[in-house]
Amino acid sequence: MNITIHGINFQKEFVPYIEQLIDALHQHNAKIYLTEAFLKNLKKSGAKAAGFTVLGSREELQHMDFVISVGGDGTLLDTVSMVGEYEVPILGINTGRMGFLATIAKEDVGKAVEVLFDGAFTIQDRILLNLKADQPLFNGVPYGLNEFTIHKRDTSSMITVHTYIDGEYLNSYWADGLIVSTPTGSTGYSLSCGGPLISPLAKNFVITPVSPHNLNVRPMIVSDESEITFTIEGRSKKFLISLDSRSTAVDASVKLRVKKEKFVAKLVKFHDYSFFDTLRKKLNWGFDLRN
The missing domain is CATH 3.40.50.10330 (Probable inorganic polyphosphate/atp-NAD kinase; domain 1)
Known part of the structure; x- marks a missing residue:
């Protein structure tokens, strides 16, 4: 062996x-x-x-x-x-x-x-989550087991994350950031931000805002067959994105979408x-x- x-x-x-x-x-x-x-x-x-x-x-x-x-x-x-x-x-x-x-x-x-x-x-x-972008990111390892996160970088000002599910507009999150978590990752960062616990073999993603300004915004569970896309606005020209523990700064013009990985x-x-x-x-x- x-x-x-x-x-x-x-x-x-x-x-x-x-x-x-x-x-x-x-x-x-x-x-x-x-x-x-x-x-x-x-x-x-x-x-x-x-x-x-x-x-x-x-x-x-x-x-x-x-x-x-x-x-x-x-x-x-x-x-x-x-x-x-x-x-x-x-x-x-x-x-x-x-x-x-x-x-x-x-x-x-x-x-x-x-x-x-x-x-x-x-x-x-x-x-696993797979991240698609219009530029190379994460050294050719665009997948993660726990979560994909968008987060403000170096300013106290919150950001706005416009979010779409399979091309349909979901919401604009005024927050410090946004998490898309797998069931495995539901016990991690998402949980600390008020997200639900999900059985690890469930077929879902959970979208969890980080410190949202709108108090009526809540985490949302969607099918893991969904494709989730984002556009980001904020005072800063750069934002942080992460896959599990790996993070990098990106420009707001970068197009980002998340879906289930093939493997x-x-x-x-x-x-x-x-x-x-x-x-x-x-x-x-x-x-x-x-x-």
Whole structure:
């Protein structure tokens, strides 16, 4: 079995768990590949590891059986960007804080490898957002798992985002910005701006304004078959747009449209995984001393 391990950064206290992960993979005769970013941090941490190959190019991922993301949810989002159209299943081991996407606790890495090789898991297809623009953006990676965001840049003045659904005018949002979120991303930025929680396998996008000036404006759920287009106005000549954690400044003249990506992100979920259980644990959802 060919397995790539990817990670952006990790603290020294996580080194024993990473060594345990690599040892467990060796015990199952896996062929281990490390991304350059992960290898750099591995050397920096002083971890003891051997018997691996450095991933030479992104194209090699198409020959992988799994990619293991070691880090927090941000690392898993970066892993999704790296895997892209190859749709290699991704297993997230959480060394971060929240762990909505990277759901395997670091203490369970040994058990996780056993479950992975036993096949006691399901693979969830998570939809991605695709950004179309009339100029190249995001270095040829115009997709994201969580959300696409339009935001004011360097002024206290709000912006106006004229929004259309399949060419039909929806609304002009006077706000600090606007979020288009997938169901997966509904527990992220959208949630903090008052957006609804959406089951991750739902077929929807949610449009959530950021600090809207019109108090009667509310988040809106639309079909993920919709194409959403925008025109932006404001005092500033530049605005920020982002896909997950990647952001760039654009001119107001740039034409932007968002729709569902043709491929999906495949996330490995073990049989005891429950989205609703995760909500209760990570958000203290429904927590009450009376319970």
